[in-house]
Amino acid sequence: DTEVTQTPKHLVMGMTNKKSLKCEQHMGHRAMYWYKQKAKKPPELMFVYSYEKLSINESVPSRFSPECPNSSLLNLHLHALQPEDSALYLCASSLLGTEKLFFGSGTQLSVL
Amino acid sequence: QKEVEQNSGPLSVPEGAIASLNCTYSDRGSQSFFWYRQYSGKSPELIMSIYSNGDKEDGRFTAQLNKASQYVSLLIRDSQPSDSATYLCAVNIRLQGAQKLVFGQGTRLTINP
Numbered sequence: 285d286t287e288v289t290q291t292p293k294h295l296v297m298g299m300t301n302k303k304s305l306k307c308e309q310h311m312g313h314r315a316m317y318w319y320k321q322k323a324k325k326p327p328e329l330m331f332v333y334s335y336e337k338l339s340i341n342e343s344v345p346s347r348f349s350p351e352c353p354n355s356s357l358l359n360l361h362l363h364a365l366q367p368e369d370s371a372l373y374l375c376a377s378s379l380l381g382t383e384k385l386f387f388g389s390g391t392q393l394s395v396l
Numbered sequence: 397q398k399e400v401e402q403n404s405g406p407l408s409v410p411e412g413a414i415a416s417l418n419c420t421y422s423d424r425g426s427q428s429f430f431w432y433r434q435y436s437g438k439s440p441e442l443i444m445s446i447y448s449n450g451d452k453e454d455g456r457f458t459a460q461l462n463k464a465s466q467y468v469s470l471l472i473r474d475s476q477p478s479d480s481a482t483y484l485c486a487v488n489i490r491l492q493g494a495q496k497l498v499f500g501q502g503t504r505l506t507i508n509p
Binding site: 387 | 430438441484496497499502
């Protein structure tokens with residue numbers, strides 16, 4: 285299994301909603317990432333988990349809350365988002381944290 | 397200076413020609429360099445990685461690295477319309493005490509039939 289699986293593929297939510305994005309990998313990778321990508325821009329790093337511990341938080345607003353329940357799963361909990369948070373949210377994983385990243389297909393999020 | 401810089405393009409190349417994509421980076425200590433291809437509305441897909449000076453070939457793709465000049469490039473031979481995409485250069489850079497993969501702005505490549 286060489287895939288990073290993200291669900292849902294599309295999500296529309298209101299500013300008062302609470303939702304979660306999910307990511308799963310079974311490649312034995314020990315580092316997992318959340319990136320945010322706006323149209324025509326490169327991916328921007330949000331969070332990094334290394335060995336299930338949060339190692340990098342790129343000063344992301346608290347309305348985004350990451351969680352790593354185990355080495356294969358990564359969640360991103362969303363609450364009280366703003367329309368400017370609409371973007372493609374990408375999950376990625378790597379073997380130990382400094383090598384090539386493998387991306388999931390992403391969640392296209394629209395905040396109304 | 398940005399950590400990773402690319403010409404955003406667009407770059408237009410006729411079918412069958414060689415497409416040349418370039419990238420410079422700021423951290424002399426960087427050791428890992430990657431090229432990702434991203435089709436519109438899709439996620440980035442890793443196409444090449446390179447770690448030492450010189451050329452690395454994989455099919456129609458060749459990555460070139462020159463650490464002294466802090467320069468990495470991607471050549472696509474016999475360009476096909478299906479190569480039309482945005483190509484992202486990514487470099488592992490030490491920032492604020494942590495290793496992070498930093499992406500360039502991406503170069504939009506169009507292959508004209």
